[in-house]
Amino acid sequence: MPEYKLKVNNKDKNVNVDPDTPLLWVLRDVLGLTGTKYGCGEGICGACTVHINGKAERSCSIAIQDAAGKKITTIEGLAENRSHPIFKKWIELEVPQCGYCQPGQIMTLAALLNKNPKPSQSEINDAMSGVLCRCGTYPRIRKAIDEIVAGDVK
Numbered sequence: 001m002p003e004y005k006l007k008v009n010n011k012d013k014n015v016n017v018d019p020d021t022p023l024l025w026v027l028r029d030v031l032g033l034t035g036t037k038y039g040c041g042e043g044i045c046g047a048c049t050v051h052i053n054g055k056a057e058r059s060c061s062i063a064i065q066d067a068a069g070k071k072i073t074t075i076e077g078l079a080e081n082r083s084h085p086i087f088k089k090w091i092e093l094e095v096p097q098c099g100y101c102q103p104g105q106i107m108t109l110a111a112l113l114n115k116n117p118k119p120s121q122s123e124i125n126d127a128m129s130g131v132l133c134r135c136g137t138y139p140r141i142r143k144a145i146d147e148i149v150a151g152d153v154k
Contacts, residue, residue, distance in 0.1 A: 008033070009077030010061070015064070023067045024048045024059040027074060035075035037101050039093040045129030047106040050074050054110035056090045056127075075103035086110055089144045097135035105141055109148075118149060124135055 006013045008031060015030050018136045022041075027050070038060055039047030043061035050051055050059045051073040059067075078084060086106050089095075096102045105128070112119055113128040119127070133141065 006062050008072045009074060017064055019065040021064045023062045023064055028062050033076050037100055037103055046104040047101050049107040051111055056108045061111050075107060081125050085148050089148050093140055093144045095140045095144050097137045101131055101133045
């Protein structure tokens, strides 16, 4: 099997996997980064969202051969900064219920805010609509987002 060089959470990693292996399975099964969740396997639900070169991407739909050489950030990498406003607000408002979709929610929001720190309601809706929450915690997610965007982070 070919070897792929990755930069995951600012660390160089080498993996030997089939070229068509989805990035999600490399992260979870090979590298042990289980914060990125498997939801649908088709790039629809958003549970597997990671950042690739700063952009929110569905890791279940990206073959390792297409991710090699790019900067990959997982929820674990984002969580290294415990003072990140998203984590602080998520904890303050007790956003998660089951928590399964939360890595995808957080990674999607982080990519949006990195691109545009003050997105409009429409931009927020567009970005976040692709991450499904089975528990229906959308009101708490949205409240957290609105408070973050308004700058109300303690």
